[in-house]
Amino acid sequence: MRDWLKQMMQPVQQVSSQGMSQVDAWFLQERHRFTITGLSRSGKSMLFTSLMTILKYRSEEKYNCLPLLESLPMELVDHMRIEPLPGYAMFPADAHLQALESGHWPAPTEQAYGFKLIVRLRQTGNIKKLLMPYTDVVFEFIDYPGEWITDMPMLGKSFSQWSDSAWAQQASEPQKHYSSAWHAFVEGFDFEQPPTREAVLEVVSEYRRYLQHAKAHGISMLQPGSFLIDGSGFDWRAEGFAPLPAKITSDISHPWYKAFAQHYAAFQDNWLTPLKESTFRETDKQIILVDLFEGLNHSRQHLYQLKETLSHLAETFVYGNPGWFARNVLRQRQIGRVAFVATKTDLIPESQKPALLSLLQQITEGAVAKFADKPIQFEHFLVSAMQTTDSGEHDNALRYTNPAGAYVEANFEPLPSTLKDMESDAHYPVLQAQVPKDHLPRMLNGRGLDRLFEFLLNQEA
Amino acid sequence: MSADTTQRYRSKVTERTINTVQPEADMPAKIDDSTWQPGTEKRSLSLGTTTLLLGGACAIGFGVVSAVEAVLGYFDSYPITATVLGSLLAGFVLCMLTLVGREAKGFMNVNKHLSRQLDYQALEQTSDKAALLASLKRHASSFSAHSYAARCYKTFTQALNSDVSAQEALALYQRTVVKPVDKRAQEVINKESMTAGSLTFISPNHLIQTLMIVWISFRTIRRVAQVYGLRPGTLGNWQLFKVLAQNIAAQSIFDLATDEVANQISGSLTARFMENSAEAVAAGALNVRLGKALMKLLR
Ligand SMILES: Nc1nc2c(ncn2[C@@H]2O[C@H](COP(=O)(O)OP(=O)(O)O)[C@@H](O)[C@H]2O)c(=O)[nH]1
Ligand SMILES: [Mg+2]
Numbered sequence: 190m191r192d193w194l195k196q197m198m199q200p201v202q203q204v205s206s207q208g209m210s211q212v213d214a215w216f217l218q219e220r221h222r223f224t225i226t227g228l229s230r231s232g233k234s235m236l237f238t239s240l241m242t243i244l245k246y247r248s249e250e251k252y253n254c255l256p257l258l259e260s261l262p263m264e265l266v267d268h269m270r271i272e273p274l275p276g277y278a279m280f281p282a283d284a285h286l287q288a289l290e291s292g293h294w295p296a297p298t299e300q301a302y303g304f305k306l307i308v309r310l311r312q313t314g315n316i317k318k319l320l321m322p323y324t325d326v327v328f329e330f331i332d333y334p335g336e337w338i339t340d341m342p343m344l345g346k347s348f349s350q351w352s353d354s355a356w357a358q359q360a361s362e363p364q365k366h367y368s369s370a371w372h373a374f375v376e377g378f379d380f381e382q383p384p385t386r387e388a389v390l391e392v393v394s395e396y397r398r399y400l401q402h403a404k405a406h407g408i409s410m411l412q413p414g415s416f417l418i419d420g421s422g423f424d425w426r427a428e429g430f431a432p433l434p435a436k437i438t439s440d441i442s443h444p445w446y447k448a449f450a451q452h453y454a455a456f457q458d459n460w461l462t463p464l465k466e467s468t469f470r471e472t473d474k475q476i477i478l479v480d481l482f483e484g485l486n487h488s489r490q491h492l493y494q495l496k497e498t499l500s501h502l503a504e505t506f507v508y509g510n511p512g513w514f515a516r517n518v519l520r521q522r523q524i525g526r527v528a529f530v531a532t533k534t535d536l537i538p539e540s541q542k543p544a545l546l547s548l549l550q551q552i553t554e555g556a557v558a559k560f561a562d563k564p565i566q567f568e569h570f571l572v573s574a575m576q577t578t579d580s581g582e583h584d585n586a587l588r589y590t591n592p593a594g595a596y597v598e599a600n601f602e603p604l605p606s607t608l609k610d611m612e613s614d615a616h617y618p619v620l621q622a623q624v625p626k627d628h629l630p631r632m633l634n635g636r637g638l639d640r641l642f643e644f645l646l647n648q649e650a
Numbered sequence: 651m652s653a654d655t656t657q658r659y660r661s662k663v664t665e666r667t668i669n670t671v672q673p674e675a676d677m678p679a680k681i682d683d684s685t686w687q688p689g690t691e692k693r694s695l696s697l698g699t700t701t702l703l704l705g706g707a708c709a710i711g712f713g714v715v716s717a718v719e720a721v722l723g724y725f726d727s728y729p730i731t732a733t734v735l736g737s738l739l740a741g742f743v744l745c746m747l748t749l750v751g752r753e754a755k756g757f758m759n760v761n762k763h764l765s766r767q768l769d770y771q772a773l774e775q776t777s778d779k780a781a782l783l784a785s786l787k788r789h790a791s792s793f794s795a796h797s798y799a800a801r802c803y804k805t806f807t808q809a810l811n812s813d814v815s816a817q818e819a820l821a822l823y824q825r826t827v828v829k830p831v832d833k834r835a836q837e838v839i840n841k842e843s844m845t846a847g848s849l850t851f852i853s854p855n856h857l858i859q860t861l862m863i864v865w866i867s868f869r870t871i872r873r874v875a876q877v878y879g880l881r882p883g884t885l886g887n888w889q890l891f892k893v894l895a896q897n898i899a900a901q902s903i904f905d906l907a908t909d910e911v912a913n914q915i916s917g918s919l920t921a922r923f924m925e926n927s928a929e930a931v932a933a934g935a936l937n938v939r940l941g942k943a944l945m946k947l948l949r
Pocket of ligand 2: 230233234235297298299
């Protein structure tokens with residue numbers, strides 16, 4: 190199955206070396222640039238892998254998938270191919286497919302990836318056929334770790350502002366369950382010693398441990414998220430910083446304050462600013478992936494802080510990126526489209542999907558409010574990149590293979606359709622579904638991708 | 651999931667192991683993209699060929715006769731030529747009548763289903779997916795097994811999944827069944843009307859011309875119905891008959907008129923040519939009219 194990727198790339202490299210003339214590009218291409226964002230583990234890699242695979246099997250082998258994708262009618266698709274996107278590392282689809290074949294989920298990959306997916310459509314009209322024998326629909330996909338984007342608001346804050354708000358967050362629910370070790374460490378640490386390289390590294394490492402611990406327990410509101418991702422272009426070991434208690438940040442002559450403020454400025458200038466400039470370059474379509482199961486798995490408080498994180502994420506699109514916003518939205522070249530997508534929906538029974546959708550709508554309320562008066566269209570979607578589960582005995586049950594290899598029936602009590610309805614002392618453990626052997630048909634049976642891409646591709650307002 | 655989460659919170663999901671292995675999922679169905687052919691009966695095809703050959707022979711024969719007539723002036727009877735021509739004409743007319751008879755029988759069969767129309771307006775209001783799919787299924791049960799419509803309907807059902815809502819399913823039905831079937835019917839009508847025009851153009855006299863038109867008309871009805879996949883029935887339908895009769899009447903009046911014009915211009919070759927071309931165009935147009943009326947009824 191993996192060879193098709195190479196096959197698809199070959200002819201392309203020939204064509205692109207000859208170079209398509211600009212005129213051809215104008216007349217024969219229809220370009221869509223998508224940016225897909227989501228916190229890490231939200232399902233970005235699987236979504237891409239699945240989309241590539243489904244489109245391939247649909248266009249080349251005429252499998253009847255993605256029925257609602259009217260904008261790419263099956264009978265008109267001639268072929269599709271994949272090209273690298275200049276300026277980005279190539280999305281490692283090959284490695285991901287290999288992992289699936291050997292029964293593992295794709296390895297976590299933490300850096301920005303891009304690729305182009307080009308679908309060639311035959312022309313139908315007779316006259317058009319003569320003038321323009323085909324149209325290429327070019328998708329440009331860029332996958333950013335959401336952790337980078339949730340750091341963007343740090344650009345507008347000074348070190349002491351950021352430090353104070355971060356410290357306050359750690360002291361409140363649900364973060365405070367995970368921050369006790371870090372707070373105890375700060376209590377016991379001697380801030381009278383000079384901030385040598387070693388001492389700074391000790392503090393920053395401890396802070397990072399807190400970030401990792403909280404993240405492992407479903408907390409998404411974590412800054413700087415860039416410290417968590419090894420592919421980030423910032424060396425937290427050499428120039429790290431951490432929030433400090435107010436007794437230090439209130440004294441701007443304190444050596445530790447000075448050192449951290451300096452590192453914080455370097456973080457802003459050398460990492461966030463260039464990132465902001467390269468992000469959302471020309472994109473007019475945003476896909477924001479949300480993993481609601483992470484929150485449901487833990488507690489209602491977790492869902493609330495996810496809501497806050499998403500609101501920050503959306504803010505970055507609207508205010509954090511004047512370039513994108515002015516170019517695409519204000520000039521009305523095209524209406525901006527934002528899709529909020531809840532992933533891995535195969536992990537709940539069909540009957541619970543309406544509740545999940547309504548939960549998604551509520552959790553993205555804050556984000557949506559950010560573009561209330563802007564010419565941005567948004568919609569909510571439920572998607573599964575792979576249908577790992579089967580229907581169960583009842584409407585509220587489903588079946589899956591657990592990590593121990595047993596085939597298990599899981600019975601769900603009804604999901605809450607609002608945050609308020611989620612009982613504060615209850616949770617919905619996320620099913621640890623494994624990659625099934627028959628992952629190919631299960632990918633082709635994935636749900637919701639057609640509706641999502643139809644919304645993003647459809648030119649009508 | 652961590653130990654402290656399990657302690658603090660009550661789980662709303664309960665699990666039990668079932669003693670089977672996970673069933674294998676099937677690949678989605680493939681789209682059948684072989685070209686669809688209407689079921690053809692061998693015999694009628696060879697009969698059709700015979701007819702065409704005879705028709706061609708007639709045209710040539712008549713051409714020869716008029717040439718001979720022109721050369722020989724006022725001689726009025728040549729018994730051998732007359733016999734040959736007479737039998738050719740008789741054979742042709744006989745075959746033609748048989749064909750018309752057959753098509754007429756097929757036409758009768760079509761009519762039973764004309765009353766079975768889907769109420770799209772009602773369907774557009776519903777959000778009950780099961781009911782919607784049931785009424786589409788009931789409608790589709792009248793498609794005969796190998797019709798184009800049946801094939802489109804099969805593709806439609808294969809594309810459906812639990813995720814598709816009622817209105818999305820209806821839109822999908824419109825896009826994958828109604829639209830392609832209409833398009834195919836339109837293609838059939840265009841082709842048949844071209845044939846109608848061509849046959850009118852070459853037909854040497856009004857009798858043959860009228861027979862041809864009747865035949866083509868019935869054939870159009872049958873072929874269009876075949877696209878829609880309607881099973882045989884026995885009742886007649888007056889709406890279509892009306893259109894058919896109107897068409898034939900219109901064609902005859904048109905014939906008379908063009909004859910008159912041709913007489914006025916004096917019976918030169920160009921006049922004859924012009925008369926036939928005009929009739930051919932009219933025959934084509936009238937056949938399109940018939941097809942459209944039928945499509946409206948069948949949809
Ligand atoms: N059941 C199920 N699990 C999924 C699906 N997509 C992703 N996952 C799970 O979520 C994990 C993270 O997905 P991944 O695509 O690597 O996330 P990324 O970090 O955003 O690229 C995977 O390892 C899978 O366990 C899906 O469609 N269904
Ligand atoms: Mg990834």
